[in-house]
Amino acid sequence: MLALTEIVSQGRRVDCHRPWPRVIVTADAWRAIAGALGAGRATLLGLWGETTTVHMAVADEQVSAITVASIDCPNGMFPSVASLHPPAMRLERAIRSLYGLEPVGAPDTRQWLDLGFWGLRHPLGNLKPSVAEEPPYAFLPTEGESLHQIPVGPVHAGIIEPGHFRFTANGETVVRLEQRLGYVHKGIESLMQGATIERASRLAGRTSGDSTVAYAFAFAHAIEAALNIAVPARALYLRALMAEFERLANHFGDIGAICNDASFSLMHAHCGILREHVLRMADACFGHRLMMDRIVPGGVAEDLKPDGAVRIQDTLSELRWRFPRLIELYDNTASLQDRTVATGIVSADLVRQFGAGGYVGRASGRAFDARKALAYPPYDQLDFVAPILTEGDVNARVWVRIREVEQGLALIEQILQRLPQGPIAAPVTASAGRAEGLGLVESFRGDVMAWVALDGERIARCHLRDPSWFQWPLLESAIEGNIVADFPLCNKSFNCSYSGHDL
Amino acid sequence: MRRTLFEGLRRRPLAEAPPRADDAALAELAAQVDCAARRRLGRSLAIREVDAGSCNGCELEIQALNNAFYDLERFGLRFVASPRHADVLMVTGPVTRNMREALERTYNATPHPKWVVAIGDCAVDGGIFSGSYAVVGGVGNVVPIDLHIRGCPPRPMQLLTGLLALLR
Numbered sequence: 001m002l003a004l005t006e007i008v009s010q011g012r013r014v015d016c017h018r019p020w021p022r023v024i025v026t027a028d029a030w031r032a033i034a035g036a037l038g039a040g041r042a043t044l045l046g047l048w049g050e051t052t053t054v055h056m057a058v059a060d061e062q063v064s065a066i067t068v069a070s071i072d073c074p075n076g077m078f079p080s081v082a083s084l085h086p087p088a089m090r091l092e093r094a095i096r097s098l099y100g101l102e103p104v105g106a107p108d109t110r111q112w113l114d115l116g117f118w119g120l121r122h123p124l125g126n127l128k129p130s131v132a133e134e135p136p137y138a139f140l141p142t143e144g145e146s147l148h149q150i151p152v153g154p155v156h157a158g159i160i161e162p163g164h165f166r167f168t169a170n171g172e173t174v175v176r177l178e179q180r181l182g183y184v185h186k187g188i189e190s191l192m193q194g195a196t197i198e199r200a201s202r203l204a205g206r207t208s209g210d211s212t213v214a215y216a217f218a219f220a221h222a223i224e225a226a227l228n229i230a231v232p233a234r235a236l237y238l239r240a241l242m243a244e245f246e247r248l249a250n251h252f253g254d255i256g257a258i259c260n261d262a263s264f265s266l267m268h269a270h271c272g273i274l275r276e277h278v279l280r281m282a283d284a285c286f287g288h289r290l291m292m293d294r295i296v297p298g299g300v301a302e303d304l305k306p307d308g309a310v311r312i313q314d315t316l317s318e319l320r321w322r323f324p325r326l327i328e329l330y331d332n333t334a335s336l337q338d339r340t341v342a343t344g345i346v347s348a349d350l351v352r353q354f355g356a357g358g359y360v361g362r363a364s365g366r367a368f369d370a371r372k373a374l375a376y377p378p379y380d381q382l383d384f385v386a387p388i389l390t391e392g393d394v395n396a397r398v399w400v401r402i403r404e405v406e407q408g409l410a411l412i413e414q415i416l417q418r419l420p421q422g423p424i425a426a427p428v429t430a431s432a433g434r435a436e437g438l439g440l441v442e443s444f445r446g447d448v449m450a451w452v453a454l455d456g457e458r459i460a461r462c463h464l465r466d467p468s469w470f471q472w473p474l475l476e477s478a479i480e481g482n483i484v485a486d487f488p489l490c491n492k493s494f495n496c497s498y499s500g501h502d503l
Numbered sequence: 504m505r506r507t508l509f510e511g512l513r514r515r516p517l518a519e520a521p522p523r524a525d526d527a528a529l530a531e532l533a534a535q536v537d538c539a540a541r542r543r544l545g546r547s548l549a550i551r552e553v554d555a556g557s558c559n560g561c562e563l564e565i566q567a568l569n570n571a572f573y574d575l576e577r578f579g580l581r582f583v584a585s586p587r588h589a590d591v592l593m594v595t596g597p598v599t600r601n602m603r604e605a606l607e608r609t610y611n612a613t614p615h616p617k618w619v620v621a622i623g624d625c626a627v628d629g630g631i632f633s634g635s636y637a638v639v640g641g642v643g644n645v646v647p648i649d650l651h652i653r654g655c656p657p658r659p660m661q662l663l664t665g666l667l668a669l670l671r
C-alpha cells in the first residue's frame with residue numbers, strides 16, 4: 001500500500017498555496033487517500049468544495065505534516081471519501097447540498113445544512129432554482145420492541161443555540177441519537193466571496209462567537225501565509241494572550257455549566273464569577289469582553305492597555321486563590337462524581353478515527369493540540385503541557401479543562417513576562433492574482449481550520465472548519481446506553497458549536 | 504463545601520448597582536407598554552430566549568446576566584424554559600431562513616400580553632450577515648419588536664439597562 005506522502009507527491013503541485021503544499025490529484029489518488037484515512041494511516045482535517053473542485057486537508061497521525069489534496073470535477077462528480085472513511089460523511093453531504101457536487105458511492109445522500117427553506121439549491125455552486133419537491137427528511141430507521149422516539153428542538157430549553165435531536169429510547173435508556181443541524185446556517189462562505197480581507201476577518205470572527213479569537217487567529221494565519229506576511233513579535237504574544245483569555249473564560253463557563261446540568265448549582269455560581277473576572281480583564285486589556293476583531297491579518301488591532309499588565313496580575317492572583325477550592329469541591333462531592341464518572345464514554349478508537357480535537361479528543365487519549373503539534377509562534381517559545389486523559393467520560397472532559405485552566409494561568413504569566421516591545425501589526429499588501437493560505441489554530445474547543453483563496457485584494461473562497469464537525473458525531477456515540485436524563489450533561493461536556501458547524 | 508458556603512455568606516454581594524433605565528430604550532418602549540399591562544405583570548417578567556441564528560456571542564452575554572455580578576433575578580426578571588410561560592421573547596441573531604418557522608411558532612406559543620426584545624446588531628437588520636441567501640434579515644421581519652438592544656454583542660450592563668426599561 002502506498003504511503004500518503006507518495007500518493008501526494010505524484011500530484012500536481014499548486015505553487016500559490018502556503019505554508020503547506022496543495023496538490024491536484026487524480027481520482028485514483030483521491031481514492032487512495034480516502035483509503036489511507038479509512039485504514040487509520042492519516043487524519044482528516046477538512047473536506048470542502050469550490051465551484052468545480054473538492055479539497056481535502058489530510059495530515060499524518062501526529063498532525064505535523066499537512067497536505068491539501070484537490071480533485072477537479074468538471075462533470076460535477078468526485079469519488080466519495082465517506083464510503084471509505086465515515087467521518088467524512090457530513091462534510092461530504094454539506095458539499096453536495098452547498099455545491100451540488102456529487103460524491104459517487106456516498107453511503108448517505110440526504111441533504112445536510114439545507115433544510116429546504118432557502119428557496120434555492122446549491123447556493124455556492126452553479127445556481128439553480130429550487131427543485132419543487134424534496135422528499136421529507138428521513139431519520140434513520142430504528143427497529144426493536146418497545147422503542148419510542150423523543151424529538152427535541154430546534155428551540156431548546158435554555159439560553160443555547162438551536163438544533164434538532166431525535167432520540168430513540170427503550171424506557172429510560174437511549175438506544176440512538178440522531179442529530180439534524182443547520183438551523184443557524186447563515187451562508188458565511190457565500191458572504192466571504194468577494195469580501196475585502198478586513199470584512200472577511202470580521203465574518204470569520206463571527207462564525208462562532210465563543211471562539212471569536214481563535215477564528216480571527218486562524219483566518220489571520222491563512223492570510224499571512226498566502227501573502228507571506230511576517231507578523232511582529234509583540235503581536236504574536238498579544239494574540240496568544242487573547243487566545244488564552246478566551247480559553248480560560250470558556251473553560252470556567254463549561255466546568256460550571258456541566259456541574260449545573262448535574263444539578264450542582266454551587267459550582268455553576270462560582271465558576272460564573274471566575275468567568276466574569278476573565279471577561280472583565282479582557283475588556284480592561286483590549287476593550288472588548290470577547291475580544292472580537294482584536295486579531296487582524298498582519299497583527300492585532302489593539303495594543304494592551306497601559307494598566308493591562310497590573311490588571312492581569314490582579315486577576316491571576318484572584319483566580320489562583322479561588323480555583324483550587326472549586327477543584328476540591330468538584331472532586332470531593334460524591335453526588336456530583338456519581339453523575340460525571342463513567343457517563344458518556346467516547347472510545348479512544350473513535351476519537352482517533354474522527355481526528356476529534358480539544359477536550360473531547362484529549363479526554364479519550366488523543367494527544368493532539370495544535371499549539372504543540374504545529375508549534376506556531378509564540379507557543380514554540382512557551383512552556384506548557386497539553387493534558388491527556390484516557391477515561392473518555394464526562395469526568396475526564398471536566399478534568400482536561402481543569403488542567404488546561406491551570407496551564408492557561410501559567411501561560412498568561414509567561415506571556416506577560418516575555419512580552420516584547422515594538423509594533424503590533426505589519427501592513428497587509430495583497431499581490432495580484434491568486435494566493436492561497438491555510439491556518440490551523442487551537443481554540444478552547446479544538447482545532448479551528450481556515451482556508452483562504454485570495455484573488456488580488458478580495459476573497460475568492462474561504463472555508464472555515466469548526467472542531468465541532470468531528471465532535472458532534474461522537475456525541476451520538478457517547479450518549480448510547482446512557483439514560484435520557486444524562487443527555488444535557490453529556491452534551492455540555494462536549495459543548496459543540498452549532499453556529500461554527502452550521503456556518 | 505461547607506467552607507465555600509460560609510465564605511459565600513460572609514462576603515459582600517458581588518452584584519452591581521442597578522443601572523439607570525436607558526432613556527433611548529425607554530422612549531422606544533413607552534409607546535408600546537401601557538400601564539394596564541404593567542400593573543397586570545407587577546414587577547415580574549418571565550423571559551424566553553430564542554437564538555434565531557446568532558453566532559452565539561449574544562448568548563454568552565445573556566447567560567452572564569444570571570451570574571452573581573448582574574443577578575437578573577433580583578429585579579424580578581427570570582429566564583423560563585417554555586414560551587408558554589413567558590411574557591418576553593428575547594431574540595438574537597439575524598433570523599436564518601432555517602429558523603424562521605421555529606421563531607414564528609415560538610412567538611405564537613407565547614401567550615398575550617407579550618413583548619419581543621431583539622438583542623444585538625444582527626437582530627436589528629441582519630447585521631454583518633445581511634444579504635445572504637440563508638438569512639431573512641432582522642427579527643422585525645418575522646415578529647413585531649418592542650425593544651432593540653444593540654451591540655455586538657451588547658454588554659450585560661447594556662442588556663440590564665434595556666430590560667429594566669421594560670419594568671419601569
Ligand code: SF4
Pocket residue numbers: 206209556557558559560561595596597622623624625626630654655656
Ligand atoms: S450581534 Fe454580534 S455577537 Fe450577536 S449574534 Fe450578531 S455577530 Fe454575534
